[in-house]
Amino acid sequence: MNQSDPTPQKTPDSGEGNRSRDRAATEKRILDAAQKVLTETGASGLGVNALARAAGVDKQLIYRYYGGLDGVLQALGERIALWWQDRLLDDPPISPPATYAALIERLALRLLHVLRTEPLAAQSGLWELADTSGLVGPLTASRARALGEWMARTRGSLQPPEGVDAPAVNAILVSAISYMVLASRTSPTVVGLPLDGEAGWARVEAATRRLVRGVYGA
Amino acid sequence: MNQSDPTPQKTPDSGEGNRSRDRAATEKRILDAAQKVLTETGASGLGVNALARAAGVDKQLIYRYYGGLDGVLQALGERIALWWQDRLLDDPPISPPATYAALIERLALRLLHVLRTEPLAAQSGLWELADTSGLVGPLTASRARALGEWMARTRGSLQPPEGVDAPAVNAILVSAISYMVLASRTSPTVVGLPLDGEAGWARVEAATRRLVRGVYGA
DNA sequence: TTACTAGATCACCAGCCGGTGACAGGTCAA
DNA sequence: TTGACCTGTCACCGGCTGGTGATCTAGTAA
Structure with missing residues (x-):
């Protein structure tokens, strides 16, 4: 485990205060993004990473709130x-x-x-x-x-x-x-x-x- | 960089004389496998690696004979x-x-x-x-x-x-x-x-x- | 101030992907 | 025998994927 991390420059909160800190809103963003990706890109091309990217959300949140991709699809x-x-x-x-x-x-x-x-x-x-x-x-x-x-x-x-x-x-x-x-x-x-x-x-x-x-x- | 490859034991032709050395037959195997994968697994799940695996063929041959996945689909x-x-x-x-x-x-x-x-x-x-x-x-x-x-x-x-x-x-x-x-x-x-x-x-x-x-x- | 919680982010992993270059072995003509 | 050619094999690359553990941070209650 030598992660060492040579660049700890943490961009100390450089503007960008986008993290909304609103669970319901985040869940909706994920669902909306899933819907958009599905209608635009089709069934394939919908993965956890792609979805997180489209939603502008960390993918960890997909796991936390929906338990994974299956949960998102079910909710959708x-x-x-x-x-x-x-x-x-x-x-x-x-x-x-x-x-x-x-x-x-x-x-x-x-x-x-x-x-x-x-x-x-x-x-x-x-x-x-x-x-x-x-x-x-x-x-x-x-x-x-x-x-x-x-x-x-x-x-x-x-x-x-x-x-x-x-x-x-x-x-x-x-x-x-x-x-x-x-x-x-x-x-x-x-x-x-x-x-x-x-x-x-x-x-x-x-x-x-x-x-x-x-x-x-x- | 450090591929080193500690096990050069080349299994010097241990039986397995399966390589048929027959281009037409190999091309057919690839096409058959593509068809099978498509009907069984669906459009997604058809990639170069999966196809090569299903056909029991090195993927390089897919590139050589069909120029890639597109060529295979076209032939199919x-x-x-x-x-x-x-x-x-x-x-x-x-x-x-x-x-x-x-x-x-x-x-x-x-x-x-x-x-x-x-x-x-x-x-x-x-x-x-x-x-x-x-x-x-x-x-x-x-x-x-x-x-x-x-x-x-x-x-x-x-x-x-x-x-x-x-x-x-x-x-x-x-x-x-x-x-x-x-x-x-x-x-x-x-x-x-x-x-x-x-x-x-x-x-x-x-x-x-x-x-x-x-x-x-x- | 302090301690705590929940939301958000980061770092990292093993594994697969498409794609390429080099090479081994058989075949056949010169 | 030599050498060109063809079929098949292997190792490797960069990049991306799904998935997890640890950490950071805003807001709140004591």
């Missing part, structure tokens, strides 16, 4: 779960749709809008797909739950037509929308459809409407 | 592209469908089957989504092209009904199938639909058929 998962509830439930609760078809149409278009405008939403979706290590299981569940609650509160007493497997059909629609938004982030065309401009998305919306009305009736 | 991309063409084009070329709806139905179900049974296909799809760094652009393009060629060869002179945006509708269907297969690999239920058994997939197939017939006519 809870935050995202809450966020999803807000986004879907705080929808304008007006004008219940007249038909089941209209209900699903609205759900689909709303989901498309949220995914397209909120990078975090799309990113967390991708995160779920890539998973490995099941850290994000609760996150998936919470989004499904939020969608379900939105349905329950908006549908009133509407019922799907007889003989149609509504859960399966709806799952297909939601899946398609999720995939297209994700894919459009890395590729200008998705399955041959140009999705780098508003025109492409308008076509998606129209086609979605058509599909919905095709199965659930006009 | 070409391999996967060829693979896609085989899988889709070598479909039983029999019995042209009678209607456009039947054509799309077949395309969708075939895609679902290929994705479900070939882990590499699903994995490469996910890889495209996660991208970052555009290494896999050509890969995406090649799949889209393979799908297009399959369509062209199978459709004959079938045309979609007037007034339906067929490219958009088809893109939605393909996207949905891709997403569900991907998501089912990490979660037992997708958007509330249980996809951990054959029953769930049967529902997806039935719902797909219904959607197709709903837009393109019975």
